[in-house]
Amino acid sequence: MSELVRARVQEHLVKLRLGHVADRLDALLSEAARAEPTYLDFLDELLRQEVQSKQTKRVAMGITIAHFPSVKTLEEFDFKFQPSVDAKLVRELATGRFVAQADNILLFGPPGVGKTHLAIGLGRAVVEAGHSVLFVSTTALLATLAQAESEGKLGDQLAYYGKPKLLIVDELGYLPFEKRSAHLLYQLVARRYEKGSLLVTTNQPVTQWGAVFGDEMTAAAILDRLLHHSHTMLIQGESYRLRQKKRAGLIAPPHQS
Numbered sequence: 001m002s003e004l005v006r007a008r009v010q011e012h013l014v015k016l017r018l019g020h021v022a023d024r025l026d027a028l029l030s031e032a033a034r035a036e037p038t039y040l041d042f043l044d045e046l047l048r049q050e051v052q053s054k055q056t057k058r059v060a061m062g063i064t065i066a067h068f069p070s071v072k073t074l075e076e077f078d079f080k081f082q083p084s085v086d087a088k089l090v091r092e093l094a095t096g097r098f099v100a101q102a103d104n105i106l107l108f109g110p111p112g113v114g115k116t117h118l119a120i121g122l123g124r125a126v127v128e129a130g131h132s133v134l135f136v137s138t139t140a141l142l143a144t145l146a147q148a149e150s151e152g153k154l155g156d157q158l159a160y161y162g163k164p165k166l167l168i169v170d171e172l173g174y175l176p177f178e179k180r181s182a183h184l185l186y187q188l189v190a191r192r193y194e195k196g197s198l199l200v201t202t203n204q205p206v207t208q209w210g211a212v213f214g215d216e217m218t219a220a221a222i223l224d225r226l227l228h229h230s231h232t233m234l235i236q237g238e239s240y241r242l243r244q245k246k247r248a249g250l251i252a253p254p255h256q257s
């Protein structure tokens, strides 16, 4: 009889998609028989484990979908090395609240100061907070949009990039682009404006955006929308990439005056 009940419980757990408890039912029952928790504590433990398992799976799936180019976390970021990064602001952004308000983040700075690292770290934190994220380099983004346009499918592609709650656009302005690309980017930024967050990393000060975009008007229209509800960080300092080289004496330290 108890075997019948056990099988029925198993079946119900699967039907209710409580897969973790379904998989661990025997172990959980043995543990309960040993520790003799109260009914409430037993139920509490089952639900805790199921919720935790679902959260872990959801985060892993969200990280896969985000297509981050590498594994970087905010915990690994050495804030002491880059004091121009406002650690308090990064911690606040990591809660993901900015995504609920569709605010943007702009990270400015020269090579190697940790813009992409912070973008990925924040992206992961936003996934953990329960939002969808997609990471894309500016080059890949513009190539995909240009191809979609030439195939008459720009609407679909704009919808694809319009969907994630946070779209990370890395390396804006590293290569100058044509007017046509600037117009495509404008369409994306305008579509997401006040609806979904953008995180942009760039090595170009805003004064250079007109030159990068090949069109002052479009650059101004993009900037206006990006900056309206935004958190900006200007990272100054040494390249983390060159730090170790300098230590090894391969590169001379900056001249001290």
Ligand SMILES: Nc1ncnc2c1ncn2[C@@H]1O[C@H](COP(=O)(O)OP(=O)(O)OP(=O)(O)O)[C@@H](O)[C@H]1O
Binding pocket: 072, 076, 077, 078, 079, 081, 082, 109, 110, 111, 112, 113, 114, 115, 116, 117, 118, 171, 201, 203, 240, 241
């Ligand atoms: N403060 C830091 N603490 C720990 N690692 C760092 C820090 N800053 C940068 N790094 C590491 O240094 C490398 C370069 O950083 P990153 O790619 O984020 O630079 P970037 O600002 O995006 O540069 P680029 O403009 O050339 O793309 C990465 O491996 C990154 O993890």
Ligand SMILES: [Mg+2]
Binding pocket: 115, 116, 117, 170, 171, 201
């Ligand atoms: Mg980078």
